[in-house]
Structures are given as structure tokens and as C-alpha cells.
Amino acid sequence: MTAGEPHRAIEAIFRIERARLIAGLARVVRNFDLAEELAQDALVIALSEWPRTGVPANPGAWLMTAAKRRAIDAIRRDKMRERKHEEIAREKDGAFDGARGSELWAIEAAMDDDLGDELLGLIFTACHPILSPDARAALTLRVIGGLTTDEIARAFLSSEATIAQRIVRAKKTIGKAGLTFEAPRGPERAARLPSVLEVIYLIFNEGYAATAGEDLVRPSLCLEAQRLGRMLTGLMPEDAEVFGLLALMEIQASRLKARIGPDGALLTLNEQNRARWDQLMIRRGLEALARAEALGGDGPYVLQAALAACHARARSAAETDWPRIAALYDRLRAVAPSPVVDLNRAVAYSMAFGPEAGLKLIDEIADAAALRNYAPLPAARGDFLFRAGRPAEARCEFEAAARLTRNARERAFLLARADACD
């Protein structure tokens, strides 16, 4: 390949290889900081050699070899020091533990042993349930996404010091727990997968919750989460929920440009201009969903993706397949029950089978503690009552909802609906 490669080009290659490099190193040295340091050392070596020699044919393998050589040097130095101590000890009591000498050999052998799922191991370690979801998200963006601490801080609207500290603590926790940096297998993998998916979805929502200015002031977390989701489908091609999460994110991301109204406020699905939905993302989402369903998926992410797909397939709000949405909420309620799912289910029933069906369901959940003071509950009930021809009762509900919401635009909307009840 070409010699005289500028530093920027080498750094771009390094960015592509970085996560895999750290993953391979972490599995051997079992230490995040050391793995990151060794990867950085490899970059420094590449920056000094590649401009002269050209980029090697397999830059990933080259970087890994360079980093491993540094690792072995470091371990040898440690061993030498240890041996000196041992010699002193032997002189003292005449005993020597011969097994120690073979340890270096074992580490060198492990260095050459490529399991191919190091990256998956790194993801599962960074997303380990012993860490808080926020810590997992920061660590994942740092070591897998390759974002700088400053970029993560800006994305989470937090200070660099806070994020740096969060990452340091997370690494310490992982070190103390003696995690192996290996991907769990069998039933343990299934048990730990939700904590991985949760983090990726948290990163996505952190980006999705932001409004119009997002692209101007934040590195796009949605893109980062989608990238992670796509990586994970490559690493776990047999898992339905992994494809379900990807499908959910791709379909939601298809609406990113359509979600913001001219006054900068978020628009509901009904209000969005569907011509602005990104059909490429919808297609990718539907493909991922088809794969999830072919794998027999029936978990919460697959079902949420199927719900999102119902809206994505409808060319206009009126064409929405509400009976199918109602049926999906029945299933979602079975696998991931929550008061909000119950409320959305009532709305779906009202759209599919009429306002009375919605009223019947909403009255069953009206006392749920989690929905007390939750504006969407009286707002939905008001809508059902209005459509059922009971405007006086509807008015009370809209007014109650208007009192509960903290969003000025939503309050104006609800009061307008209350006024329309005369």
C-alpha cells in the first residue's frame, strides 16, 4: 500500500480497529486501563512506522501484534522484578515455586489464541449489571464507540469531570469484581443480554429525547446506538431480541427529521409529515424485524419493534392497522407488563374497537399508583369520552390533564380540547 500516509489517515484506520484491539487485549490483561494504554501504544508505533513503510495489508493484525509485544514486554519486566523478590525469598527459606515460571508462557499462548468473540466479551463486560445503566452507557461509548470523555459529556449534557469520574469508577468496579472480559455462554448469556440491550436503548433514547438542535450541539447518540445495535446483530446473529432492538431503533430513527414542528416542538405521530420519514431506515428496520420474527422472537424489543412497524407501514395516520396494534399490546403486556403499556393498550383498543372498549380498559387501570398525576391518563380518558358522546365528562378530564402537564404547549392543546367540549 501507499507510503507517506498522513497521520489523519492512520488515525482513521486506528478508529476502525480500536474496539476490537482493546477487546483482544483486555481479555488477556484483564484490565481496561492497561488494554486502552497498550492500544494507544500501538497507535504511536504505527504513527512512527507507517509513514515510512506504508500501511500493512492487515492493519488490525499489525496493531494487535504491536500491542501484544508491548504487553509481553511489560509482563516480562514485572516477572523479572517478581523473580528478584523470589530469589531473595529462596535464599531465605530455600523454597521456590516452579509453577510461576510457566505463567508467562501461558499468557503468551493466550495472546495468540484468537477466539473471535473478544468484542462481544468487551461489550458484555462494559454492560455488566454490577454497573449502573449510566455508568454502562458512558463506558460503552468510551471503549466500544471510541468517543472521548468530552464528547460523552456533551452528549449527556454533563460535565467532563463527572463523566471521567463515572468511567474511572466503573473500571474500578469491574477490576474489583475480577471480571474476565469474556462473553458469557449458554443460559448466562441470555440472562445478561437484557443489561446490554438496555444500555444501547438508553443511549438511543438519550439522543432521541433531544429536540431540533441535537445535530448542532450533540454528537448524535442515536447514530452511535444504531451502530452498536448493528454490530451486535453481527456478533449475535441468532438472537431475536438483538434484531428486535435494532429494528426498533432503525424505525424510530426514520422519524427523526419529521418529529420537530416549525416552532421547534415535538410532533406526535399523527401530526408528522410522513413524507419526511426516512424510507431507508424503515426498510432496514422492517428487515431486522423480519429476521427477529423468523428467529421466533416474542420478547419486549421484538414486540415494540412490531408496534413501531405498524406505524411505519401506514402511509397516513388513518391507514394505521389498529387491531394489529391492539393485539401486539396484548402480547407486550404479557411479557413486559407496565402501567404505561396498559394505557397505550387502552388507546389502541379505542382506535381499533371504539371509545367504549378504551374506556373499559382505562377504568381498570385508573387506580394504578404509577399513573397517578400522569397527564396522558386523563387526556386519553377525555378523548374516549368525547368520542363516546359524553362531552361534559370529557371536559373535566381534559382540564385535569391540563393541570397535570408541565409542558406549556401540551397544556394549551388540552385546554383547547376542553373548550371544544361545549
Next chain:
Amino acid sequence: MRVMVFVKATEDSEKGIRPTPETAEMFEAMGRFNEELRNAGVLLTADGLKPSSQAKRIAFDGPGRRVIDGPFAETRELVAGFWLWEVKDMDEAVAWVKRCPNPMPGPSEIEIRPLYEMADFQEFLTPEAAEIHDRTREKLSRT
């Protein structure tokens, strides 16, 4: 950022796919490359295009519409295939293209074109729209 990556046509690609051992080998290598792109979360979509002998052009001139049948002469200006990628910057796109196997038996060229994004329309934003953007930015920085 999204980039469209074009594989430019050559005399060979204009002849269509022929079942030679070299073609099979190239397809295999390209398959591995695509898998690498997919696993890195970079690949959004990709396709190969049939030779321009099967193409049509529609020439516009005022209200006039004239259909021109392929093949077209200026081979090196034609496109033989494309990818759509999501990358962090052009450097990353270049790094990926460099590790692509040569898509043609002889010398060939691949071209990277970034897609327009919201930010590119900044200058064209109306004052009202710009104000909304500023307001949102302000809101975000205060949160």
C-alpha cells in the same frame, strides 16, 4: 455522516458479469468486505448495477424530454455499483474504501460522495427557523 460510495465502471464491468474464476474470487472477497462493513455498523445498503447497455437516459431541455438508449460511451463516468455508508467522517470512509478489494480485474476507481445534511442548509434557513434552532440550542445548554 452518510456517504454514497460509487464503484466506477470499466470496460470489463460494461461487458456484464461473466462466470470466470476471477469473478468468483472477487465476489468472495467483496462478500467478506461487506460482512466487515456490516459488522462495524457502517453499511446501510449496497447494490451492483447492470451495464449501461441496459440503461436509458432521459434528456431534459425546457419542456422537451428525449429518451436515449444505452450503452453510453464515456465508460469511466459511469457507475457500476454503490454503497450507502454511515461513517463518522471522510477519513473513516477513505480508510474503509482502501481496504476494499479491487472490484475490477484491471485498474479501477471508487468515489466517495458525502450526502447533504441539515447543517448544510444552515445558510438557507429563514430567520424564523434559525431563531428556533438557536432557542433549542440555548435550552439544551441550560438543562
